[in-house]
Amino acid sequence: MSAPLLTDQAGPPTKSPARRRAGLLVLATTTFVVVTTELLPVGLLTPISDDLGVARSRVGLLVTVYAFTVGLTAAPLTHRTAGWPRKRLYITVSAVFSLGTVLSAAAVSYPMLSIGRFLCGMAHGVFWSIVAGYAAALATPGRSGRATAVVFVGNSTALVLCVPLGTVLGGVVGWRGAFCAAAALGLGALAAAQRLLPDIPNRPAPPRRSRHASAMRCACLAYDTW
Numbered sequence: 505m506s507a508p509l510l511t512d513q514a515g516p517p518t519k520s521p522a523r524r525r526a527g528l529l530v531l532a533t534t535t536f537v538v539v540t541t542e543l544l545p546v547g548l549l550t551p552i553s554d555d556l557g558v559a560r561s562r563v564g565l566l567v568t569v570y571a572f573t574v575g576l577t578a579a580p581l582t583h584r585t586a587g588w589p590r591k592r593l594y595i596t597v598s599a600v601f602s603l604g605t606v607l608s609a610a611a612v613s614y615p616m617l618s619i620g621r622f623l624c625g626m627a628h629g630v631f632w633s634i635v636a637g638y639a640a641a642l643a644t645p646g647r648s649g650r651a652t653a654v655v656f657v658g659n660s661t662a663l664v665l666c667v668p669l670g671t672v673l674g675g676v677v678g679w680r681g682a683f684c685a686a687a688a689l690g691l692g693a694l695a696a697a698q699r700l701l702p703d704i705p706n707r708p709a710p711p712r713r714s715r716h717a718s719a720m721r722c723a724c725l726a727y728d729t730w
Contacts, residue, residue: 521644523700523702524642524644524651526700527642527700527701527702528639528642528655530693530696530697530701531635531642531655531658531697531701532654532655532656532657532658533658533689533693534598534631534635534658534690534693534694534697535635535655535656535658535659535662536658536659536661536662536689537601537605537658537662537686537689537690537693538601538628538631538662538690539658539659539662539663539666540662540665540666540669540670540686541601541605541608541624541683541690542567542624542628543567543662543663543666543667543670544666544670544682544683544686545563545566545621546564546567546667546670547666547668547669547670547671548563548670548671548679548682549563549564551674551678551679552679555678555679556611556612556613556614556617558614562614566617566618566621569621569622569625570621570622570624570625570628571625572625573621573628574625574628574629575629577625577626577629578628578629578630579629581626581629581630582629582630585630589703590634590637590638590641590703590704591697591702591703591704593630593634594631594634594635594638594697595694595697597627597630597634598627598631598693598694598697599694600623600626600627601623601624601627601628601631601690602687602690602691602694603623604620604621604623604624604625604626604627605620605624605683605690606620606683606684606687607620607623608683609680609681609683609684609687635655636652636655636656638701638704639651639652639654639655640652642701642702670682673685
């Protein structure tokens with residue numbers, strides 16, 4: 505799968521294979537956190553419902569609202585940030601996602617939890633618009649597909665493990681503890697990204713029409729991922 509927006513290919517950003525592998529691991533970890541956090545409520549319906557005093561159906565609705573948030577915000581936000589430096593955008597998106605996860609963990613009411621999920625949903629679409637391209641930019645020439653596949657291992661792993669893992673964590677440390685664990689892993693990946701990910705040279709801003717088409721493709725990618 506190729507990136508819909510970020511296709512900066514200025515050659516390998518670093519000569520160190522170990523540094524490139526570390527960068528790919530950071531991207532894969534963040535991908536795992538994003539997908540896991542997205543689906544956490546699925547395995548935590550009962551404890552969240554009991555703790556906040558709302559119906560299970562309303563807790564389940566958070567997953568649907570999350571998806572709608574991604575679909576509605578991915579295109580305009582990706583369009584707005586198309587000219588940002590790639591590393592700055594990646595760090596910003598990861599930080600917003602972590603903030604939403606922390607807010608979800610600290611939620612004392614259903615509206616507060618909804619706001620946290622909304623922040624995560626806003627960051628989600630932009631994240632998927634850049635992560636594959638960032639992985640390709642970290643690869644050596646001719647190996648961009650392999651690098652992208654490595655990053656998307658985080659996605660596949662989360663799809664398999666996030667619901668049972670979240671259920672187990674919810675039973676051991678509570679649903680807030682499960683969100684805290686996701687937030688801690690995300691913040692750790694964010695700190696590592698700040699240190700390990702290289703800056704990617706910007707492309708000239710594409711024409712407005714082209715940028716809009718790229719943003720629409722981002723929305724489709726986010727929807728397909730969900």
